[in-house]
Structure formats: C-alpha cells, structure tokens
Amino acid sequence: MIKARKATSQAQFLLRRKLVVENIVETQWKALIQELNQHPSIDFAEVKQATQLIVTFDGRHWSTDALLERVEAYGGRVKGGWWQNQRLAWYRFTDENVRTSDKYVHVCCSKPPPLKK
Numbered sequence: 001m002i003k004a005r006k007a008t009s010q011a012q013f014l015l016r017r018k019l020v021v022e023n024i025v026e027t028q029w030k031a032l033i034q035e036l037n038q039h040p041s042i043d044f045a046e047v048k049q050a051t052q053l054i055v056t057f058d059g060r061h062w063s064t065d066a067l068l069e070r071v072e073a074y075g076g077r078v079k080g081g082w083w084q085n086q087r088l089a090w091y092r093f094t095d096e097n098v099r100t101s102d103k104y105v106h107v108c109c110s111k112p113p114p115l116k117k
Contacts, residue, residue, distance in 0.1 A: 005044045005056070013098055014043055015059040017067060017091055020051050020084065024076035032074045036067075051079075059098030064091040 024032070029047050036045035036055060041062035045055045055067055068078060078084060 010058070013059050013102065014056055015091075015094060015098060016054065016056045017064055019053045019055075019067075019071070020079040021053050021071055021076045022051065022079050024071075024074060026050075028074045028076070032070065032076075036070065059095055060102045063095045064088065065095075 029050075032053075033045050033047060036042050039062070041058045043056040043058065045053070047053055053071065057067070071078065078088070
C-alpha cells in the first residue's frame with residue numbers, strides 16, 4: 001500500500017502513476033513538478049531519469065486524464081507504444097474503480113442490509 005505524505009491524503013485512495021514523458025526540458029519539468037506538488041489532490045510528484053514522471057494522487061479527486069492534461073499544457077506528451085497504451089487503459093480503469101469504491105456504502109456482515117425506501 002502507498003504511504004501518504006500529506007496529512008489530508010487517505011492511503012486507501014492513493015494511486016501511483018508512472019509515465020514516460022517526452023518533449024519537456026528541465027525548466028519545464030521543475031515548473032510542472034512544483035505545480036503538481038502544490039495541488040491539494042496530489043500527494044507527491046517527482047521526476048526520475050529525466051523522462052519518467054511519478055505521481056501519487058488521491059483517486060477520488062484527481063485522475064490520470066487530468067494528469068495528462070497538465071503534462072500536455074507544459075508541452076510534453078506521453079511516450080507512445082503498445083505497452084504505454086495498455087498502461088494508460090489500466091490506469092483509467094483503476095481511477096474509475098477508486099471513484100466507485102468511494103461511493104460504496106459498506107454493510108457489516110452481522111447486521112441486515114439497510115432497507116431502501
């Protein structure tokens with residue numbers, strides 16, 4: 001499980017995304033990382049190996065598509081290819097799964113389910 005770095009983050013809703021980004025220079029990386037780290041829904045963002053963006057965010061309030069929009073706003077784009085497309089599809093699926101899990105009403109097994117009126 002991912003450990004929360006910000007006090008406002010709940011660990012069960014944190015999602016880590018690793019994206020290989022192209023066409024961003026070092027000054028743009030610094031500005032992008034600073035913007036992402038200041039966003040309240042993002043727990044932590046960093047760059048590794050000059051092309052890999054690693055972001056941990058709260059899946060209830062932020063999504064992979066929103067992250068891609070921020071990257072594209074700085075002139076970058078996600079590296080293409082079959083594997084990267086599979087990874088993005090899986091990321092979008094888990095984003096949706098976290099959002100639906102947040103809305104789920106948990107019922108204890110020792111109590112009868114609530115009656116709908």
